[in-house]
Amino acid sequence: MRILLVDDSTTMRNIQKKILAGLGYSEIAEAGDGVQALAAFNAQRPDMMLVDWNMPNMDGLTLVKKVREVDKQVLLLMVTTEAEKTRVIDAIKAGVNNYLVKPFTPAVLSEKIEQTLAKRLAAAAS
């Protein structure tokens, strides 16, 4: 599975990368803002994207909308400090498959990724 990490913090990308590597994922690419992420998405067509919300140049919500205009299949997990219900609803309306609020433990990120994959499998089976 190809995963694209999108976060303007290199620290957060490194933390997420370490957790994903521990789960056995090795094809991991990174982007530091929405513009970079859109370019990486178009070039690599990942299977899953972990997307921060507040980033320079293009925020995560705009990125999600742009990705969903062209791809309904890629799994989108928003990973953000934006915790208000209205923000979660906005993100779901834009097309995210799942939502994780920072801060998080490795166990919680792992669980969210498994949940996201399970939703896709359930949708495919129905």
Added chain:
Amino acid sequence: MRAQHVNPFIDSVKLVFETMLGTQVAIAKPRIKTDDQPSYDVTGIIALSGEAVGSVAVSFPMDTAIKCVEAFSGMPVEEPDDNFTDAIGELANMIAGNAKKDLENLKVNISVPTVIVGQGHRLGRHQLGPWIVLECTSPHGPFNLEMCVVEVAAAVAGGA
């Protein structure tokens, strides 16, 4: 700044440090910051906009900052480079972001973080309202959370 706006920041700094650094934080009674008090050596700042405006700053002595970043990132810090300031900024981002969800239904946006590194620097504080300081103590050392949060509607009604 209303007193009930302080509690979300107390809860948030405890949550962020416990979850991301695995440490407890003790926090002293809030006090108002006066102009002649410098911040510590490393400060991460987040600006607030929307129905409340202001800033949130997390300020560390260098030794505390290094230990916190090492605990947060899992990597040794040899010098305060871009990765170091990135980690400080992300801690500020998480503290401000988690606090704003509990600001009494105010719709507030947070900026991307700015980080200042310099011994005993002073923050040029805007005049929106008083700055509140929370003196924090962690196993990695002391640090301060400084904030000024002003509700726009209340400021307009008060002629500010």
